[in-house]
Amino acid sequence: MSPELVGLAGLAAMVVLMLLRMPVALAMFAVGFAGVAILRDTASAMSLLASESFTLASSAELVVVPLFILMGNVASATGMSRALYDAAHAVIGHVRGGLASATILGCGGFAALSGSSVAAALTMGRVSMAEMERFGYDTRLSTGVVAAGGTLGILIPPSTGFVIYAILTQQSIGKLFLTGVLPGILLLSLFMLAVTLLCRLDPRLGPRSPRSGRAQRLRALTGAAPILVIVCLTIGGIYGGLFSPVEAAAVGAGLVMLAGALQRRLTIAVLWAAARDSVVTTATVMLILIASHMINPFLALSHIPSTVGTFLTGLPVGPMVVLAMILGCYLVLGCFLDGFAMLVLTLPIFFPVITQLGFDPVWFGVLVVLTLEMGLISPPVGMNVFIVKSVARHVPLGRIFAGVLPFWLAMLAALGLLVAFPQIVLILPETMIP
Template sequence: MSVELIGLLGLIALFILLGLRIPVAFAMFAVGFTGVSILNSPQAALSQLASDSFSLAAKIELVVVPLFILMGNVATETGMSRKLYDAAYAWIGSIRGGLASATVVACGGFAALSGSSVASALTIGRVSLSEMKRFDYDDRLSTGVVAAGGTLGILIPPSTGFVIYALLTQESIGRLFLAGVLPGLLLLSMFILTIMVITWIKPSMGPKGPQTTFSEKMRSTTGAAPILLVIVLTIGGIYTGIFSPVEASAVGAGLVILFGILMGKLNFKKFWKAAQDSVVTTATVMLILISAYMIKTFLALSHIPAWLGTYLESLAIPVLGVLAIMLAIYLILGCFLEGFAMMVLSMPIFFPVVQQLGIDPIWFGVLVVLTLEMGLISPPVGLNVFIVKSVAPDVSLGKMFRGVAPFWFAMLATLALLVAFPQIALILPDTMIN
């Protein structure tokens, strides 16, 4: 039996395990460990498991994962995330569809703290859904905008998706974080434009909210000032070269904790809960990464990535054509697989092809993360939609998926713009001060 056939059988086994609802980390580990044992030896597989576990745990770059997650969890426990929504609500809540637009802005702001789409959707959903219900927003728009807005969590830095991509591809986390800023703001703007179009066509879906005075606007902005300061310092520090991403994560987490204490909103009980949640999430990420390294070695031994690259080159398809095929595969897989699972499964296969074709890896990383976001709201899996369902149990899943559909197409339009104009993603990392 050829090594390529063994590799193909391993991939088939992996998808069967995932279809049986085996957790992605365990499925990848089982296939990767077994594959390396067959193509090399059981001793080599055990040796790699030990070395990969320790080398990953020793990577200083991974410090950003628990620290940025802690930053977001502390912001949630202390109510700082509510301040972001209140500020956006005060400024734009009074226009038609304004509460929905304020939700998107708040999701974008919280994304710059947590790096998690699920956390963004859950946290802002708890705050905003009751307000939109109070002002008679259509359930399709209110739940759709929370599910879609939450996806900004893995595009706007700090992003757990970019950290995992960087570790799988050996790219710079700092450059990837900066590359996500403008695409994240572009997507946020596209979501607001979508809300404006929806409420222009059917005004009853997003009635106007209450008017606020200028003093109320300023007061709400002042309340959100600590969070805004943290966002500016962390992202600005990375761009100007004052902080590395690791240092920025420490500064951000430290400032959020300090502000929580000074405002009297953070006690030991809340901090302990935030720390526990951060440890659990970090452990999950680490388990997935260890499994990813194992299956990456198995695929390399099976020569599947090299075979795929050679095959695509033989078809004489233009580079953009190959890129379109890969993105289309991500969009299809997004209907069935969780986002990080897609990334760790696909990178060992796709990234060698990306390097072979000379595609910019930073640009490709942004495109991949955006397509992962689309999977978060794609039926039938649509993780973010199920998260919103937990906050709004009275709204049917069918209604939620109909509500999120316009935002999915807004994401598709954003993806097309990023493919057509790569500099949207590359201008900040290319001009960053080292």
């Protein structure tokens, strides 16, 4: 059997294992190990498993993952994420659809803490959905806005999606964090525009809530001030060159714990639970990354990346058409595969094509992360949709998918704008990084 056929068989086996609910990392370990053993020998596979696991696990850059996850978990456990929502609610909750827009703003703020879409959807779902239900919001809008708003967690920095992309493609984490700022603001604005248009077309979707008094608004803004200051110091420190991403993660986690302790909300039990959740999430990410270093040599030995690259670059079409085909593949795969699994499986194949066609790899990283966001709310897998379903058990799954459709279209519009105007992505790193 030729190496190419072995590679295709391995990829097919991996997809089948994932569809059978085998953990992504284990499926990649199994296929990568077996593939290297077949194409080379068992000794090479054993050596690769040992060396790559140690090399990746000892990478200092990966420290950002547990620290930013811990930062988000502590902020959630001590009520700081609710303070963000309460502040947005107090300011714009009185306008039609204001609670939904406040939820989006809260998701954006929480994204700047945790970098996790699942955490953002779960946290903001618990915080905001009861309020929207109390004021008579249609469940399509309330569930849709939480599921879609939660996806901001892997676009607005610090983003675990950018960290993994940077490690897999040897790009700068700090530069990728910079590229996510304006696209994140753009997508957040498009989400709020979608809420406004929906509520204008059908006012019953998002009724007005009572206007907050000046004292109530001031109290809500004061309550959110500590976490806003922490976000500005942490992310601003990266942009201003004061911290590296690793240092910023440590500063952010330390400041969140200090703020929680000063507010007397961070007890030993709360810190232990947040740390335990952070370890579990970090272990999942690390396993996937280590598994990627098993699957990538297998793909290289099978010649699939070079074969696909030669095919795509040899097509009688322009580079933008090839890019559209690649992004289309991501949109389709997002309906079935976990986002991290998509990165690990596709980047060894598509990234060389992108660089060969002359596209900026950092710009492409933002496009890929945005398509991963779309996959989080795409049927039938849509991870964020199922997260919201776990919070709103009384809402049918089909109704939640109907609710996310306008926001999926807003993401598609954002993707089109970023492709048409790359400077939206590149202006910050080009002007702030020498």
